[in-house]
Amino acid sequence: DxxxxxxxxxxxxxxxxxxxxxxxxxxxxxxxxxxxxxxxxxxxxxxxxxxxxxxxxxxxxxxxxxxxxxxxxxxxxxxxxxxxxxxxxxxxxxxxxxxxxxxxxxxxxxxxxxxxxxxxxxxxxxxxxxxxxxxxxxxxxxxxxxxxxxxxIFFPEERYAQEITRLTKEVGRLTQLQEGGGGAVGTKASLAAAAAAAGGTDREIREATIFSKTHEQELDRLKRHSDILSSDMDRQKLHVIS
Known part of the structure; x- marks a missing residue:
């Protein structure tokens, strides 16, 4: 209806x-x-x-x-x-x-x-x-x-900056995995270690180090969320100034 x-x-x-x-x-x-x-x-x-x-x-x-x-x-x-x-x-x-x-x-x-x-x-x-x-x-x-x-509600700018910095680092990490090469070695190692710590099988550990559709979706989400926080922080600055 x-x-x-x-x-x-x-x-x-x-x-x-x-x-x-x-x-x-x-x-x-x-x-x-x-x-x-x-x-x-x-x-x-x-x-x-x-x-x-x-x-x-x-x-x-x-x-x-x-x-x-x-x-x-x-x-x-x-x-x-x-x-x-x-x-x-x-x-x-x-x-x-x-x-x-x-x-x-x-x-x-x-x-x-x-x-x-x-x-x-x-x-x-x-x-x-x-x-x-x-x-x-x-x-x-x-x-x-x-x-x-x-x-x-007013949100401290420092917390905005901290979260945006964290998201930017995550974006950089997944971007390295996407591009491959020597820069992705550290990222692959950390992803493999995380999968192993979670009790993953050998196959799951290998798949964790390959840039997949899931990684692509997560990368898009992180970028989008970072942009939203940046926009919110800028808008809050305008309200505080006014």
Whole structure:
């Protein structure tokens, strides 16, 4: 049913690690095209159309297109505030940080209904709490409370740096194994020792020293996680400075 489809899209969106890079690349290229050509040419129009099609095919866009607005979830579907915000929060957060990721380029159309600062969203907030509650709370505080999550807690930069350094070393180790040659001797020895310590057979120990599909997936995961941490650290610096 439609509920299952929306949940499937939510899972796809949340597990798609390429979303931030995808949006950043698309909107940066749009911004460069707009600045370079004050009068649209056929090439610039085609470029924008292609970017729009790619953008609309992303997991973010598919999820946004399938999800009712925050107000509809509460009023028409009868969901509690916390549940409605939980479903919308991934899109709200993308909209919140869009300026940082896309360097001031316009918010994608599919994210406009989930922009927490938009007039449409602001009209929804007063209906979500009893009137007397607003005597002790502003709409800004209400929106901030439901928009933020644990990742917004300040994290020491030193810990970021330590983890990024560790991941970088792991990336280097697996890259050496991938490239082979003399530089991979130490890496192969450590992998063989680890497999032996785990009680592996001779075959398992040999396979542990050969760059496999599993190693490739782990290398991609380490690179991706390192990039995510670097991006989070840079974003936190902006928030602390501001």
């Amino acid at each position: 439609s509920s299952q489809r929306v949940l499937d899209l939510l899972v796809g969106f949340l597990t798609d690690s390429g979303n931030d890079h995808e949006l950043s690349t698309i909107h940066k290229s749009q911004l460069l095209t707009d600045n370079h050509n004050s009068t649209p040419t056929d090439d610039s129009v085609n470029h924008k159309n292609n970017n729009q099609k790619e953008d609309e095919g992303s997991s973010i866009a598919r999820y946004a297109a399938s999800l009712p607005s925050l107000g509809e979830l509460c009023k028409d579907y009868g969901l509690e505030n916390a549940m409605a915000w939980m479903l919308c929060r991934p899109l709200i957060r993308v909209a919140m940080f869009s300026d940082e990721v896309n360097q001031g380029s316009p918010l994608p159309v599919y994210l406009e209904p989930f922009d927490p600062t938009s007039e449409e969203m602001k009209k929804t907030y007063p209906l979500m709490l009893p009137e007397k509650a607003w005597k002790f709370m502003t709409e800004e505080l209400f929106q901030m409370f439901y928009s933020l999550d644990l990742r917004d």
